[in-house]
Amino acid sequence: MSDESLLSRRNALKCMAYGGAGTLFALSGGVLAPINLAMAADDASGAAKLGKPLFVQISDTHIGFNKEANPDVDATFGQTIDIVNGMAIQPALIIHTGDITHLSKPAEFDTAQQLFSRLRTTEIHTVPGEHDTSDATVTEYFNRFGKASKNKGYYSFDHAGVHFVALINVLQFKPGGLGTLGADQLAWVAADLKGRSSSTPIVVFAHMPLWTIYEPWGWGTGDADQLLGQLRRFGSVTVLNGHIHQIVQKVEGNMTFHTARSTSYPQPVAGVGTGPGPLKVPSDQLAGMLGITSVSVVSHPRSLALDDRSLA
Amino acid sequence: MISIRFRPWLTAVSVALLWGSMVCVPAAAQTSDANKILIQEFMFMPNPLTVKAGSTVTWVNMDDEPHTVVSNTAMFRSGALDTKESFSFKFTQPGTYHFTCSIHPRMVGIIVVE
Numbered sequence: 001m002s003d004e005s006l007l008s009r010r011n012a013l014k015c016m017a018y019g020g021a022g023t024l025f026a027l028s029g030g031v032l033a034p035i036n037l038a039m040a041a042d043d044a045s046g047a048a049k050l051g052k053p054l055f056v057q058i059s060d061t062h063i064g065f066n067k068e069a070n071p072d073v074d075a076t077f078g079q080t081i082d083i084v085n086g087m088a089i090q091p092a093l094i095i096h097t098g099d100i101t102h103l104s105k106p107a108e109f110d111t112a113q114q115l116f117s118r119l120r121t122t123e124i125h126t127v128p129g130e131h132d133t134s135d136a137t138v139t140e141y142f143n144r145f146g147k148a149s150k151n152k153g154y155y156s157f158d159h160a161g162v163h164f165v166a167l168i169n170v171l172q173f174k175p176g177g178l179g180t181l182g183a184d185q186l187a188w189v190a191a192d193l194k195g196r197s198s199s200t201p202i203v204v205f206a207h208m209p210l211w212t213i214y215e216p217w218g219w220g221t222g223d224a225d226q227l228l229g230q231l232r233r234f235g236s237v238t239v240l241n242g243h244i245h246q247i248v249q250k251v252e253g254n255m256t257f258h259t260a261r262s263t264s265y266p267q268p269v270a271g272v273g274t275g276p277g278p279l280k281v282p283s284d285q286l287a288g289m290l291g292i293t294s295v296s297v298v299s300h301p302r303s304l305a306l307d308d309r310s311l312a
Numbered sequence: 313m314i315s316i317r318f319r320p321w322l323t324a325v326s327v328a329l330l331w332g333s334m335v336c337v338p339a340a341a342q343t344s345d346a347n348k349i350l351i352q353e354f355m356f357m358p359n360p361l362t363v364k365a366g367s368t369v370t371w372v373n374m375d376d377e378p379h380t381v382v383s384n385t386a387m388f389r390s391g392a393l394d395t396k397e398s399f400s401f402k403f404t405q406p407g408t409y410h411f412t413c414s415i416h417p418r419m420v421g422i423i424v425v426e
Contacts, residue, residue, distance in 0.1 A: 067395070131392070134414060
């Protein structure tokens with residue numbers, strides 16, 4: 001075992017007892033271990049060992065939303081951008097896991113793109129949420145962000161030895177059901193992963209959760225099992241989603257599932273209230289319920305660390 | 313039919329929500345409400361809705377969350393309806409028409425055209 005993994009394991013064990021608001025999740029060999037963020041920040045060498053930020057996940061910016069739960073989503077997205085731009089080492093990539101806009105309106109996409117352009121990190125990868133594909137013609141998102149996927153919505157790329165797979169699960173809804181990937185996309189994933197070494201760290205991202213969190217609210221993807229079956233042979237798989245505006249996570253074998261906070265407004269915990277709509281909270285609590293997830297390589301190439309940071 | 317029996321009650325609710333409970337709307341002004349579907353608390357109401365062939369059905373979103381109205385057979389598709397926004401479609405042929413909200417696909421509704 002390397003000194004680095006010894007250190008992170010020791011820290012992880014130590015910090016299990018701490019708890020606290022800021023928590024960093026170091027993924028080592030598929031085991032998600034919480035590490036106190038304050039300690040990582042206090043200990044410069046420790047922070048350095050946590051690795052270079054690989055990418056930051058932003059989700060559910062909902063540009064165009066203006067209701068009581070957050071009358072100024074442009075401002076909270078702006079705060080998010082300031083936090084990312086203020087990181088000591090800039091992430092190589094930004095990933096947006098969908099619901100860029102609230103109503104798929106051209107003006108909302110324009111505002112979102114203007115805000116995106118303020119990010120110091122210029123490489124941005126997106127997948128759409130169902131709010132981005134809710135225009136009658138389902139064209140606004142693809143006109144602006146469709147190039148990477150040739151308007152299919154799914155694509156892959158590599159960065160720093162990590163293979164990224166971007167998926168779309170908001171187009172082929174079966175009425176009454178969950179999100180759907182569909183046969184074509186699943187076949188494409190199989191071809192994309194074929195021949196890749198099982199030691200390649202995989203990051204999969206899509207808007208709706210790729211595991212069923214709460215079926216009555218559609219918080220899941222009906223045919224995700226066919227995707228997960230293809231991912232099981234890999235030693236490190238990180239599945240990142242948005243959609244539910246709160247952090248929910250689980251570990252299954254070598255796969256870590258994690259949903260990000262929104263930058264716009266919180267949503268209720270599964271099953272509380274009439275549906276997954278905006279949750280109004282006292283204004284002094286809002287920032288603490290919004291945020292981003294940053295992902296670092298801990299001990300290249302075997303593990304990734306997830307760090308959730310609120311706007312508070 | 314149940315949907316018809318309850319329609320006056322639903323109409324009263326819609327009027328109260330749209331205009332406030334102090335306003336009393338004459339019965340004549342409510343005629344078009346017979347073909348109205350309220351989208352409220354992540355449900356289409358009434359559901360099913362029965363109308364005569366040639367009727368224009370209007371969906372009105374009463375939620376803070378946007379919804380859409382999408383035909384299962386690609387016959388009609390609204391854009392995202394924000395709060396108080398509406399979408400209308402004229403049904404010329406008798407039949408049973410299923411629709412859903414593409415943002416919340418568990419929301420489903422039926423229109424019966426006689």
